[in-house]
Amino acid sequence: MRDRDGAAHRWGGEWADGAWTARLWAPDARDVALVHGDQTRPMMRQDDGFWSATITARPGDRYLFRVDGRDMPDPASRLQNGDVHAHSVVPGPSDFPWQTRWAGRDWAEAAIYELHVGTFTPDGTLAAAAEKLAGLADLGVTAVELMPVGQWPGDRGWGYDGVLPFALHPAYGRPDDLRRFVDRAHSLGLMVILDLVMNHFGPDGAWIHHAAPRFFDESRHTPWGAAIDFAQPEVREFWIQCAEYWLTEYRLDGLRLDAVHQITGPGADDFLRLFANRIHQADPSRAIHLIVEDERNDPDLREQGFDSAWNDDFHHAVHCLLTGESDGYYASFADDPFGDLCLALQNGHVEEGQARPARDTPRGRSCAHLPPTAFVNATQTHDQVGNRAQGERLLSLADPDGVRVAFALLLTAPFVPMIFMGEERGATSPFLFFVDFQGDLGEAVRHGRAREFAGIASMGSRVPDPLSPETFARSKLVWQDDQATRTWRDLTRRALMFRAQHVVPLLKSGRRAPASVVRHGAASLSAEWPFHGGALNLWLSLGQVAPDLKAPQDAAFRVDRVGLDPFAISVTARSR
Missing domain, CATH: 2.60.40 (Immunoglobulin-like)
Known part of the structure; x- marks a missing residue:
């Protein structure tokens, strides 16, 4: 969003000439003040609904906004002095000593490794995760995709309940820990992609509701709460600036956008086109890649600046074929899963608008004209493992020989492969659903999770408690080194070596x-x-x-x- 003079209004704070200016969009507020230390300073309202105050501050100072008498953190806080309800912290200019010169990598070279920082290592920190990167690069992985790291309530969670999307979740480390992680990854030739959630806020700590009710369209709802109103220019700028911040401040190589099929309503399509255009210009010195999760199987976004989309169709066909399962979203793939796998290998998606078993309404349009790199395939993901009641991996559900060959297919076919953490070593430890909510909200999540699975194979009474620290602990990878893990790592290395030597050059030459x-x-x-x-x-x-x-x-x-x-x-x- 730009004013009449063409100057961009910025969410959050900004340094200029030694002074710090705090800004907040609160278009319907009657009174807004900046609480800085023991000082309270009135903020000035601009015509567009932004309020601002310029003060003498130091990096590390704490501040809050007082909006119509209620104190709240900055919705665009870069760092918190505690949890999501605590003071925000005035950030200092970044002076991180980057060691690696990095121009990015061609998307055709992508072999992605999805990881959850909190369960990837016993310590669950970015510093500990950085120590594992050399091993991934040695196997032939070329990109790591971090599940969301924007701050959410408590310590434990998948990250999709974030409420401060600019702020690094403190359980994972300090901002420089993420910079060191990225710098180390780049030194090994690894891209770093961040999962960004723009379709909703979590249920606890989303103070943006108080500051700017207009941020939301209460006439529409997502499965996770009020829909965001992308017709508002200020809303569009919030998310674009958030993405630009992560990409430039931490030198990330790209973003995976969660559930863009829930970015709907007036202005949504224009927003996504604008987003792709702005993000690709965020750092002209290097390649930046954009992935979407989009249940609609629609080619439009990939024709308008987005590189690729998660392809659950490939996963569902493989999963149904190897396990025989047919519940829920597997129903339409359970009739002839091998035939569906043939379609996925030929066209990318399976469901392209045709009539399908167990589906009342057709889904998708033809995407067969898109290049293979427009599809991110996986045989396991955080969703497909973690949204099971017991969090079982495929190796715990199917013939190990079949899982091994399906994994080899994933890595050698011309689509972009994505490995879920531990898959490369034959992990069988579960990845469960876990949160760290308190009080009534925590109880609601606990009982809701049990009800969700009550009618499926009598699993309702056996669903692990998502609030228990034990559930989180059980989800951590086990880093044993034995013959079984060495055999899986050898398979991963051989397949990714074949991919680098033979598949990638073909992809770069273009489809004939x-x-x-x-x-x-x-x-x-x-x-x-x-x-x-x-x-x-x-x-x-x-x-x-x-x-x-x-x-x-x-x-x-x-x-x-x-x-x-x-x-x-x-x-x-x-x-x-």
Whole structure:
């Protein structure tokens, strides 16, 4: 949002000429003051509903806004002096001594590793996570995707209940800990992507409701609360400035935007187009990538500046095929999951507007014209593991040989692969749902979680208590080093080496023609993806011995024997 002189109004504070100016959008407030230390200073209202006050301050000073008599933290706080209800902290100019010169990486090179900072290591901090990055780079991972780190109430949580989206969650460390994490990642050739939630605020500590009720459209609701009103220019600027802050202040390489299908209503489409345009200009010296989670299976955003979208269709087809499950959102993939996998390998998405079993309303439009890099595929994610009552990983639910071959397929197919933390080492520890709410809100979450699963395989009475520290502790990765984990790491390394040497050059050359996928019997297929630089060929069995499926004996990558073993994969690449 810009005033008549073209000067951008900034959410939060800003330094200029040794003075610090605090700003807050509170368009319907009668009186707003800045509480700085033991001083209270009236703030001046501007025509657009922003209030401002310029003071002599020092980095580290504490402040609050007093809005119509109620004290509240800054909704754009960069750092809190405690929890989400505490004082905000005046930030100082960044003088972090960056060590790595970094121009980013081509999106075709992406092999993503999704991690939750709090459970990735025993310590659950960014400093501890940074110590594990060299091991990921050694396996061939090229990007880490952090689940949300904007501050939420308490210490434990997935991050999707954030209420101060500019502020680093303090349980993970200080701002310089994130900078050191990113600097270390870049020194190893790893991109860092942040999961950003712009579709809702959490239920505790969202003081923006008090300051600016107009931030929300109370006539619409998301599954998590009041919908945000993206028709308001000030609202658009809040989120764009938030994204710019993370990308520039911490030198991140991109963002994954949570549930953009809930960014709806007047102005939403224009906002997303504006967002992509502004974010790609945030730092012209390097590549910045944008991923969306979008249940609509619509190509529009990927045609308008967004690089890629999470592709749950691939996951659902693999999951139903290997587990036989058919509850909930798996219902429409349970009829012929291997046929759906063939569609996913050929077109990217499975549901593209056609009639589907167990679905009253068709979903999606054709996205087959998009490049393979427009789809982020996974066989496990925080959602698909953590939203199970017991948080089971795929290895705990399906034939290990099938899981191993599906994982190899994920890493060698031409779509962007995403590994969920621990998957690369064959982890079987659960990833459960956990929060750190208090009082009535905590009880409501506890009982709601139990009710959610009460009718599914009698699991309601056995759902782990999401408020218990034990539930959080059980979700931490176990970093044992034994033959089983070494075997999985070797598979990951071999597959990602094949990807780097053969798949990435083909992706960079550009797609020459549509993919061709041929089904052979119940659970085998052959596939070819033509590129200007050559072709990628793949032969796969996921539960069927297919003697007539002939794969080259000298395939550059393979797991077991196609045509002889029920679970097997062979992949070759040839240059033109």
